[in-house]
Amino acid sequence: xxxxxxxxxxxxxxxxxxxxxxxxxxxxxxxxxxxxxxxxxxxxxxxxxxxxxxxxxxxxxxxxxxxxxxxxxxxxxxxxxxxxxxxxxxxxxxxxxxxxxxxxxxxxxxxxxxxxxxxxxxxxxxxxxxxxxxxxxxxxxxxxxxxxxxxxxxxxxxxxxxxxxxxxxxxxxxxxxxxxxxxxxxxxxxxxxxxxxxxxxxxxxxxxxxxxxxxxxxxxxxxxxxxxxxxxxxxxxxxxxxxxxxxxxxxxxxxxxxxxxxxxxxxxxxxxxxxxxxxxxxxxxxxxxxxxxxxxxxxxxxxxxxxxxxxx
Amino acid sequence: xxxxxxxxxxxxxxxxxxxxxxxxxxxxxxxxxxxxxxxxxxxxxxxxxxxxxxxxxxxxxxxxxxxxxxxxxxxxxxxxxxxxxxxxxxxxxxxxxxxxxxxxxxxxxxxxxxxxxxxxxxxxxxxxxxxxxxxxxxxxxxxxxxxxxxxxxxxxxxxxxxxxxxxxxxxxxxxxxxxxxxxxxxxxxxxxxxxxxxxxxxxxxxxxxxxxxxxxxxxxxxxxxxxxxxxxxxxxxxxxxxxxxxxxxxxxxxxxxxxxxxxxxxxxxxxxxxxxxxxxxxxxxxxxxxxxxxxxxxxxxxxxxxxxxxxx
Ligand SMILES: NC(=O)c1ccc[n+]([C@@H]2O[C@H](COP(=O)([O-])OP(=O)(O)OC[C@H]3O[C@@H](n4cnc5c(N)ncnc54)[C@H](O)[C@@H]3O)[C@@H](O)[C@H]2O)c1
Ligand SMILES: NC(=O)c1ccc[n+]([C@@H]2O[C@H](COP(=O)([O-])OP(=O)(O)OC[C@H]3O[C@@H](n4cnc5c(N)ncnc54)[C@H](O)[C@@H]3O)[C@@H](O)[C@H]2O)c1
Ligand SMILES: O=c1ccn([C@@H]2O[C@H](COP(=O)(O)OP(=O)(O)O)[C@@H](O)[C@H]2O)c(=O)[nH]1
Ligand SMILES: O=c1ccn([C@@H]2O[C@H](COP(=O)(O)OP(=O)(O)O)[C@@H](O)[C@H]2O)c(=O)[nH]1
Ligand SMILES: O=c1ccn([C@@H]2O[C@H](COP(=O)(O)OP(=O)(O)O)[C@@H](O)[C@H]2O)c(=O)[nH]1
Ligand SMILES: O=c1ccn([C@@H]2O[C@H](COP(=O)(O)OP(=O)(O)O)[C@@H](O)[C@H]2O)c(=O)[nH]1
Numbered sequence: 001x002x003x004x005x006x007x008x009x010x011x012x013x014x015x016x017x018x019x020x021x022x023x024x025x026x027x028x029x030x031x032x033x034x035x036x037x038x039x040x041x042x043x044x045x046x047x048x049x050x051x052x053x054x055x056x057x058x059x060x061x062x063x064x065x066x067x068x069x070x071x072x073x074x075x076x077x078x079x080x081x082x083x084x085x086x087x088x089x090x091x092x093x094x095x096x097x098x099x100x101x102x103x104x105x106x107x108x109x110x111x112x113x114x115x116x117x118x119x120x121x122x123x124x125x126x127x128x129x130x131x132x133x134x135x136x137x138x139x140x141x142x143x144x145x146x147x148x149x150x151x152x153x154x155x156x157x158x159x160x161x162x163x164x165x166x167x168x169x170x171x172x173x174x175x176x177x178x179x180x181x182x183x184x185x186x187x188x189x190x191x192x193x194x195x196x197x198x199x200x201x202x203x204x205x206x207x208x209x210x211x212x213x214x215x216x217x218x219x220x221x222x223x224x225x226x227x228x229x230x231x232x233x234x235x236x237x238x239x240x241x242x243x244x245x246x247x248x249x250x251x252x253x254x255x256x257x258x259x260x261x262x263x264x265x266x267x268x269x270x271x272x273x274x275x276x277x278x279x280x281x282x283x284x285x286x287x288x289x290x291x292x293x294x295x296x297x298x299x300x301x302x303x304x305x306x307x308x309x310x311x312x
Numbered sequence: 313x314x315x316x317x318x319x320x321x322x323x324x325x326x327x328x329x330x331x332x333x334x335x336x337x338x339x340x341x342x343x344x345x346x347x348x349x350x351x352x353x354x355x356x357x358x359x360x361x362x363x364x365x366x367x368x369x370x371x372x373x374x375x376x377x378x379x380x381x382x383x384x385x386x387x388x389x390x391x392x393x394x395x396x397x398x399x400x401x402x403x404x405x406x407x408x409x410x411x412x413x414x415x416x417x418x419x420x421x422x423x424x425x426x427x428x429x430x431x432x433x434x435x436x437x438x439x440x441x442x443x444x445x446x447x448x449x450x451x452x453x454x455x456x457x458x459x460x461x462x463x464x465x466x467x468x469x470x471x472x473x474x475x476x477x478x479x480x481x482x483x484x485x486x487x488x489x490x491x492x493x494x495x496x497x498x499x500x501x502x503x504x505x506x507x508x509x510x511x512x513x514x515x516x517x518x519x520x521x522x523x524x525x526x527x528x529x530x531x532x533x534x535x536x537x538x539x540x541x542x543x544x545x546x547x548x549x550x551x552x553x554x555x556x557x558x559x560x561x562x563x564x565x566x567x568x569x570x571x572x573x574x575x576x577x578x579x580x581x582x583x584x585x586x587x588x589x590x591x592x593x594x595x596x597x598x599x600x601x602x603x604x605x606x607x608x609x610x611x612x613x614x615x616x617x618x619x620x621x622x623x624x
Binding site: 084085086088089090093094097118120132133134135136137138142143146147149150152153154156157158160161162168232233 | 396397398400401402405406409430432444445446447448449450454455458459461462464465466468469470472473474480544545
């Protein structure tokens with residue numbers, strides 16, 4: 001039984017991680033500023049003797065005693081992270097420094113939730129962990145992409161200089177219940193549009209690709225990585241690649257929707273394709289995604305339906 | 313007459329900038345923690361009514377009133393910035409945030425001393441400002457390279473979000489008097505070796521290229537950029553490209569040295585070539601380097617000789 005801190009634990013991924021770690025019997029502390037997270041995502045644990053919720057911003061130093069830190073705090077979707085780029089970059093830079101300082105002081109292991117966006121608009125496909133990336137340092141996505149890149153750099157600086165045990169998960173697009181309905185990302189947009197009978201909006205031609213991982217697969221990967229000895233970055237994602245057009249059609253199909261598919265302007269600096277090479281995770285963690293896309297989508301669609309009903 | 317802050321003003325480049333701005337009649341404040349800078353570089357101004365020296369670390373907030381900020385504070389040579397990678401990354405991230413916060417509060421213009429290292433090991437040659445770069449986010453140079461990249465990102469986040477006036481100079485290799493004699497970089501190494509009759513050490517085959525800019529040319533470029541309206545990044549460097557082997561031979565020649573040239577192991581992640589495309593600086597600032605390499609080298613060698621004599 002470990003004392004585990006999850007920053008950003010009231011968010012989409014974090015709350016699923018809380019669920020799993022609580023069920024495993026650990027002592028879990030969530031730190032969140034509720035920028036994009038919600039108390040509702042974790043309210044079922046409030047009052048449990050192993051659970052603690054701290055309303056706190058990681059840009060401010062934090063002094064607690066823990067064994068492991070899952071450092072997830074950071075807005076993750078373009079509209080959220082571009083809403084306040086200065087805050088996003090402070091969260092990734094100062095926030096990560098604070099959590100590394102904490103990890104150093106209490107000799108905890110820190111896992112950074114990094115992202116496939118460190119590869120930017122990749123010129124290597126699929127992306128291996130050795131790829132250096134192709135990122136615009138001054139573009140509109142830079143507050144997120146460069147923030148995560150420098151957060152990785154910080155992890156390895158603390159590792160080499162102070163012996164902090166670090167884990168770096170490069171997470172590829174993930175979906176599931178509790179994801180943000182209004183985050184403007186492709187899964188939520190398409191499901192909402194399909195459920196509400198609105199036109200499904202494809203940005204550009206829809207030839208760009210993404211691979212979508214169900215959240216419980218990611219949670220298994222994060223826990224496996226944390227408890228491994230692997231300090232270099234590891235991709236966690238589903239290599240099952242789809243064009244955005246295929247994806248629109250699949251969602252139309254699963255929701256039994258009558259929505260039409262339309263095309264809008266392509267987004268600035270939009271990566272043309274993205275697919276993880278997960279051979280490292282397979283080899284080192286014995287991990288791979290197991291939830292079929294359709295199953296994951298059904299659960300997500302059920303969640304969206306329930307949310308829409310509650311709203312109205 | 314302006315109130316001008318120079319962070320890192322006791323360093324190599326900073327002290328030359330101080331000289332020029334003082335001679336122009338400005339009020340100059342230097343902030344420096346003396347990590348790689350020396351009081352000697354600016355001691356001739358101490359006591360002047362327009363000059364102030366503050367012993368201060370930019371990682372700590374600073375509250376003063378100024379019109380312009382030249383933000384140079386950051387160790388610049390590989391042995392210095394790798395000596396304490398955590399501190400290097402804090403200086404670039406938190407230090408830059410603090411100076412941007414200051415610029416925002418007092419409506420000052422901030423010029424960031426960025427670097428050609430944001431291009432990393434470039435796949436485009438020569439490098440234009442539009443090139444996104446090829447940088448290893450977790451390599452041994454990352455504390456510097458990614459630190460500068462994220463510092464640029466921060467500048468544009470404060471610009472777009474808070475209207476802070478920013479200037480970003482991407483500086484290419486610069487040399488001149490007051491450069492560090494023991495910084496392990498090519499100019500100082502070769503001059504010292506040649507002057508002392510030791511073997512001139514080339515890392516690798518010596519086919520890698522660099523272009524060397526004399527410090528007074530850089531100072532003219534920085535001042536022109538600060539006082540222009542150009543907020544996007546501008547390369548400042550000398551496009552006159554040399555292989556490291558040619559450079560070794562030139563220094564042997566200018567110093568009249570009997571040193572032999574030998575080859576050592578290549579350095580990790582050592583950029584194979586680097587040469588600025590300065591057409592933007594020419595067009596927008598009407599700037600270009602004017603000091604011939606041999607003239608700059610003579611002055612630098614004279615400085616090194618005097619330093620060596622004083623030491624012994
Ligand atoms: N969901 C994905 O597809 C995906 C892909 C790659 C990486 N990631 C990473 O995984 C992590 C979790 O993402 P998510 O999808 O759950 O996003 P999310 O927005 O649901 O969760 C982020 C959480 O962090 C909190 N937070 C933000 N800034 C904070 C701060 N300064 N202090 C304290 N808490 C703060 C938010 O309130 C929220 O609860 C993020 O770091 C994200 O970058 C997610
Ligand atoms: N010299 C070059 O070839 C070159 C090339 C590209 C970019 N640059 C940039 O130009 C700037 C100046 O470089 P330089 O060659 O004069 O190096 P330098 O090491 O001589 O100067 C840096 C100065 O910053 C000070 N400093 C470092 N950390 C500080 C901190 N936390 N707080 C306050 N002061 C701090 C040092 O004491 C020193 O006086 C740097 O930002 C560097 O990255 C230089
Ligand atoms: O338990 C801790 C220990 C450190 N920090 C913060 O983490 C940052 C980086 O820590 P480090 O030890 O590197 O910094 P230092 O305190 O030496 O400047 C600092 O801002 C600390 O305030 C924290 O939040 N909790
Ligand atoms: O309503 C939408 C939302 C997104 N996209 C596209 O779907 C892909 C994934 O975008 P998302 O914002 O979900 O995540 P990203 O992987 O780009 O961070 C991108 O090519 C978007 O242009 C789309 O076509 N329609
Ligand atoms: O004159 C100033 C104003 C701000 N800051 C620092 O600059 C950083 C960023 O400033 P900003 O206004 O963005 O931050 P906030 O104070 O709103 O968190 C903060 O840590 C401030 O302490 C500073 O050093 N001098
Ligand atoms: O004693 C030395 C020092 C440097 N270099 C090479 O000279 C080039 C410039 O190195 P420096 O450290 O001066 O600067 P940077 O790599 O940052 O441009 C690099 O290819 C080095 O490998 C060398 O051959 N011998």
